[in-house]
Amino acid sequence: MKKMKEANTAAKVCLMRCPDYAPDHVAAAIAAGLKLLNIPVRGRVVIKPNLVLAHAQKAPSAFTRPEVVAGLLENIRHEAVTEVSIVEKSGVGVSTHVMFRRAGYRTLADRYGISLCPLEEEEKVKVPLQQGKVHQSLLLSKKMHEADTLIFMPKLKSNVLSHGLTAALKLNIGSLDDRERMWHHDYLLDEKIVDILEAVHPRLVVTDAVEIAMGGNQMTEHGHQLGLIIVADNPLAHDLVAANILHLEPNQIGHLQAAIKRGYTPATLADIEILGDYPLQEVMARTATLPTGMMRVEDFDSPLAIRCGTPYCTGGCHGIFLDWLYMLRDRSPQRLNRLPAIPAIIGRTEEEITAPRLLVIGDCAARSPHLHGKQLRIAGCPPTHRDLMLKMGLRTRVLAPFVRADMVWDAYAVYPWRKWLKRKNRRVDHDNETAPRP
Numbered sequence: 229m230k231k232m233k234e235a236n237t238a239a240k241v242c243l244m245r246c247p248d249y250a251p252d253h254v255a256a257a258i259a260a261g262l263k264l265l266n267i268p269v270r271g272r273v274v275i276k277p278n279l280v281l282a283h284a285q286k287a288p289s290a291f292t293r294p295e296v297v298a299g300l301l302e303n304i305r306h307e308a309v310t311e312v313s314i315v316e317k318s319g320v321g322v323s324t325h326v327m328f329r330r331a332g333y334r335t336l337a338d339r340y341g342i343s344l345c346p347l348e349e350e351e352k353v354k355v356p357l358q359q360g361k362v363h364q365s366l367l368l369s370k371k372m373h374e375a376d377t378l379i380f381m382p383k384l385k386s387n388v389l390s391h392g393l394t395a396a397l398k399l400n401i402g403s404l405d406d407r408e409r410m411w412h413h414d415y416l417l418d419e420k421i422v423d424i425l426e427a428v429h430p431r432l433v434v435t436d437a438v439e440i441a442m443g444g445n446q447m448t449e450h451g452h453q454l455g456l457i458i459v460a461d462n463p464l465a466h467d468l469v470a471a472n473i474l475h476l477e478p479n480q481i482g483h484l485q486a487a488i489k490r491g492y493t494p495a496t497l498a499d500i501e502i503l504g505d506y507p508l509q510e511v512m513a514r515t516a517t518l519p520t521g522m523m524r525v526e527d528f529d530s531p532l533a534i535r536c537g538t539p540y541c542t543g544g545c546h547g548i549f550l551d552w553l554y555m556l557r558d559r560s561p562q563r564l565n566r567l568p569a570i571p572a573i574i575g576r577t578e579e580e581i582t583a584p585r586l587l588v589i590g591d592c593a594a595r596s597p598h599l600h601g602k603q604l605r606i607a608g609c610p611p612t613h614r615d616l617m618l619k620m621g622l623r624t625r626v627l628a629p630f631v632r633a634d635m636v637w638d639a640y641a642v643y644p645w646r647k648w649l650k651r652k653n654r655r656v657d658h659d660n661e662t663a664p665r666p
């Protein structure tokens with residue numbers, strides 16, 4: 229297994245200065261990092277960026293910028309590379325096809341002659357797992373599974389659903405289509421992330437940290453200039469360094485600890501060779517005052533009286549609701565004060581709660597035995613962001629910033645239509661392949 233191979237050589241993480249997104253600066257920083265690592269990039273290359281959501285007004289800072297992908301493409305244009313594809317699945321219910329356009333990737337594809345592959349429209353293969361704790365197998369993009377060189381390109385940002393950190397390991401959630409992605413996106417999220425790593429393990433990580441996104445919702449949080457590109461040969465090493473950059477304690481990040489427990493290496497910062505022209509201490513000095521937004525959801529300041537039951541799901545109901553509150557604060561802070569002053573129950577509680585109206589978030593909360601009053605339920609384990617936005621709008625009349633004509637069109641018209649069309653075309657192809665010869 230790949231993790232065994234890693235055990236014999238020190239993992240390397242290069243911190244490269246890159247003051248801005250100017251093409252020559254980005255390409256030079258990546259070139260220097262690749263030279264230090266000396267990793268062969270060859271054959272069919274698949275790049276997996278972070279395009280969970282891209283929108284010029286509402287989500288401008290939390291996706292991998294095309295300039296950084298272009299910088300990598302400039303550096304891997306050689307004979308040994310036969311094909312380059314970008315495979316991604318944007319957030320649940322979001323069309324990746326549209327996100328490629330919004331994020332500027334279509335221009336990139338035209339310029340470099342590469343393929344853009346929305347995962348939800350791609351051919352899939354079932355991949356069995358040997359060590360899966362949440363999944364016994366995964367349905368993965370065939371292209372990604374068969375790649376000769378898999379390159380992860382995360383955006384460095386904070387994320388309250390994953391103990392404060394989104395980097396290389398968490399990026400793998402976007403290797404799954406919606407249904408598998410939401411399966412046990414709850415208190416088991418950490419183990420789920422490590423399951424995926426067994427089947428989708430990058431050879432190289434190149435991270436956009438020129439501008440990092442911090443302190444709010446994983447899609448809408450605001451950007452902060454850091455002037456860094458990270459180039460690494462090991463995703464766990466990358467994330468241990470990334471956690472330090474965000475002043476997070478790796479021992480508190482569940483998915484990193486779960487990966488270490490399962491035998492992935494390295495286990496500590498001391499086992500990593502940190503290279504490059506941007507010393508870690510200097511990077512950390514620049515991020516020292518940036519918040520990650522990590523807190524328990526009931527501590528978020530809003531008119532709602534939030535009561536937490538069990539389990540407390542950082543990656544599920546509790547984290548998703550906290551993320552939704554941050555979304556309002558990031559992009560429409562005035563709407564926070566319009567929330568009703570009513571109890572919001574998340575997780576199953578034994579408490580006796582009486583109120584004219586109660587918000588009941590998730591399936592566990594709905595099983596609370598002593599709630600008295602009209603229940604405004606949002607079902608799911610956990611509810612998706614899309615459901616939460618829609619139903620909170622209907623139940624409380626507080627609309628999320630994404631409730632805009634262009635984004636509603638993307639989510640409720642383009643997304644299902646493209647999935648249907650793709651499936652139909654595939655069925656036609658399949659019928660043609662299997663039809664008996666005349």
Ligand code: SF4
Nearest residue numbers: 541544545590592609
């Ligand atoms: S319903 Fe919510 S609180 Fe309960 S297990 Fe699922 S994600 Fe966790």
